[in-house]
Amino acid sequence: MTQSQTPVPSAPETAAPPAAPEVFANRIFAIKTTSKQERTVADNILKAIDTKATDIRVTSIIVPNELQGYVLVETPEERNRIEQLVEMIAHARVVTKGQTNLAEVGHFLIPKPVVSGIEEGTIVELIAGPFKGEKAVVKRVDSGKEEITVELYESVVPIPITVRGDNVRVVEKFSDQK
Numbered sequence: 001m002t003q004s005q006t007p008v009p010s011a012p013e014t015a016a017p018p019a020a021p022e023v024f025a026n027r028i029f030a031i032k033t034t035s036k037q038e039r040t041v042a043d044n045i046l047k048a049i050d051t052k053a054t055d056i057r058v059t060s061i062i063v064p065n066e067l068q069g070y071v072l073v074e075t076p077e078e079r080n081r082i083e084q085l086v087e088m089i090a091h092a093r094v095v096t097k098g099q100t101n102l103a104e105v106g107h108f109l110i111p112k113p114v115v116s117g118i119e120e121g122t123i124v125e126l127i128a129g130p131f132k133g134e135k136a137v138v139k140r141v142d143s144g145k146e147e148i149t150v151e152l153y154e155s156v157v158p159i160p161i162t163v164r165g166d167n168v169r170v171v172e173k174f175s176d177q178k
Contacts, residue, residue, distance in 0.1 A: 029082050032069060032070055038070065038071050124170055147164055
């Protein structure tokens with residue numbers, strides 16, 4: 001006589017709980033660079049990571065125009081690991097003391113309109129186009145289109161010309177003093 005075995009009901013298989021989203025734990029370090037070598041330092045950091053010359057993880061690299069002489073690096077790594085990276089990179093000098101967060105450097109990520117700082121009455125020099133080298137007076141500023149309307153300074157007949165804001169260089173700011 002054979003014994004029949006009745007299967008013992010097992011606990012229902014439960015799926016593994018979904019992984020919790022990773023908490024934002026990245027730090028942002030400022031790396032001091034040689035003057036005018038910010039872009040080179042950023043490119044060299046990317047090259048070191050791409051060629052596997054380093055195992056340091058970098059989430060992003062920011063090279064803000066307003067912050068000359070510095071490159072901002074976002075990473076989950078510790079400060080001493082970033083200092084090791086700086087030793088490998090040409091034109092990178094030192095990691096500044098402390099760290100920052102996204103709220104403190106967020107304004108570098110928002111582009112400024114090219115016409116910011118230009119207002120009616122400002123004297124500008126055209127740096128591109130058929131009137132390159134000519135001076136003009138700003139008559140109207142269109143921030144939405146990033147264009148300005150100017151009249152040539154030494155023109156016999158004032159003809160309004162609309163140009164892109166990045167095609168001019170401010171020569172003299174408008175002042176209310178008379």
